[in-house]
Amino acid sequence: MADPVLLILSGSLRKEATNLKLAREAARLFGSAEVIEGDLNMPLYDGDLESAEGIPAVVQALADQVARADAVVISTPEYNKGPSGVLKNALDWVSRTEGNPWQDKPVAVMSAAAGRAGGERAQMVLRSFMVPFRANVLPGPEVHLAGSSKEFDDAGRLTSEQYTKTLLALMTGLRALATRA
DSSP states (O other): OOOOEEEEEESOOOTTOHHHHHHHHHHHHHOSOEEEEOOOOOOOOOHHHHHHHOSOHHHHHHHHHHHHOSEEEEEEOOBTTBOOHHHHHHHHHHTTSSSOTTTTOEEEEEEEOSSTTTTHHHHHHHHHHHGGGTOEEOOOSOOEETTGGGSBOTTSOBOOHHHHHHHHHHHHHHHHHHHHO
């Protein structure tokens, strides 16, 4: 059997974003897979733009990646008690594409933030964003990486045994869902 396709999405565009590091760690702990990193750098959703030019290529590429993936990891920062605008914008754009690539898709959500709650509120809101897509969002274990800038070594690996253990449990559950589908 071929390796599953795992799509990872970071709600932060920064090259050294802790959410990107967390998503990459999730992919490592997921195990053998074809890993794709989705690009959320796209224009703001604008109905006039969509009417005039159609779905932008970067949006369609992301929708195609979601459709192709056997499972998806979404890691979000917390901005003003919610997910990033970049992530919400990408979800809104993908919802405008043909079909519903998220339908029944196994999805693991997680968050990394500077604060002591580790993005818990943002993750809760992100889960609600996924409801209309009817994705199969794992209920847990929840990964809320607090003080995230201090939780990775120079190679981008988690330094905390507890966070690593929780993330591994989440990825084990995601892999089980992905291989059953």
